[in-house]
Amino acid sequence: MARFPKPAEGSWTEHYPELGTAPVSYEDSTSPEYYEREREAVFKRAWLNVGRVEQLPRVGSYFTRELAVANAAVIVVRGRDGEVRAFHNICRHRGNKLVWNDFPREETQGVCRQFTCKYHGWRYDLDGALNFVQQEGEFFDLDKAGRGLVPVHCDVWAGFIFVNLAHEPEQSLREFLGPMITDLEGYPFDRMTARFGYRTNIAANWKLFMDAFQEFYHAPVLHAKQSPEKYSSLAQQAGFEAPHYRIEGPHRLVSTSGVRFWEMDTELVKPMEIVTRSGLFGPWDQVDLGEMPPGVNPARCDPWGLDSFQLFPNFVILLWSQGWYLTYHYWPTSHNTHVFEGSVYFLPATSVRARIAQEMAAVTFKEFALQDANTLEATQIGIESGYVTDFLLNDQEVLCRHLHKEVADWVAADGAPVEVRR
């Protein structure tokens, strides 16, 4: 018996009939050829989040991003007019990477008045204009006005900086995000600047880690030992059900119900959670973030736990009811590897106890994420062997089904028919 009502069709999956209910092959996560198609059809066409405006606090603040999946290196900079712009990180003279320190493949950040190429000293203004050429008179027919840095389409939504590597994006950022995402405007992302950031290399296809964090069917089992035995066994008996799933355009949402740990019997919580009044769901003493925008907890779940917004293709914003949020980014580096970046954001703590509660939440997040990370390599090994070629997805895994279909649709739309089975 379902704890939460399902759509009239009988299941979340059948509510979105284009998804089907058949087994899937995961060939899209093991094929080097398919990965090459994704690079062109998805990562060179979709809007990609590369950071937040707080990383560019003043005029001349910049950071670089290595977007290996799109074979691109990008400079993101705040100009004299305050606008955030992005450029290909390539000197127009002979192609040297313009901004880097020590290692040309590593990302960097800083503040500058202009960009100067290390090789022959060509200089570019913060708006990309070429404004100095060493021994300019030696060149032939040099038109400096036409030799500025090559711009990358760049736009900002709710303080999140996005780039699009297409020659001409098919949609504006706002159209691409759609109302399910833009209804989060007004959430105080700009004030939540206390950040714990993590990064790791994962030996699995990027979509497999997205799958791991867009279903919670695994939670009572994989994470059982994170909780006292009494809690784990109750959680495992109950299983996981989400009260709400939503798919809109290329993006996805799962909302979960909340758990009031602070009202529970002490046998059900870990001693350190009681000491710090914090844990996986965040600090127990909820911070007041003010009135929430309509996009937060859109199904009005009560008690509400979290909203995990899965933004196509590789970006997640996860809002916890306790007044903090996470972001995840999955940056593919090959068909079976990717770099994962996770960040935890809080309002800056104003008291020692609030800061300690944040520490507990962040450390707990890492303990869980380590468990999630290691299963991915094990899954990649299994599906890559090719001995088993069809795999089952249940109704709580509806969002996994949608991601793989959405990627396939983008790949199909970009050119030759897709040859792999989903």
Next chain:
Amino acid sequence: MTALLPAEFADLEPFAAKWCLPSEPERYGMRLASSMDEMHAFYDAITPRAEAAMTYLEQYELHDLPEDAINLLHLIYSMIMVSFPVEAWGQPRVPDTGSASFDNVIEPMP
């Protein structure tokens, strides 16, 4: 030897040199490099003192802590770090995470 912690927490001084670590990578590294006996001893000593330590620290603004109080705060962060091996895992590393890592690259200070 000069005390690292406020005089009121002299009983925790034996753990201070090892566990007053300012960053998550240092604390996580020390956890992996420590035995369960060491972590149990530290956990058993500090947990009953945690409430008193937090009350003591509350007399200061978070961003205006004297050095011995910062050390005490870092010791509390290490208490959180070792609580996972002690309360959940029975070993320093999260089980089944032999090839997984999760490197902290930025954290609020203090």
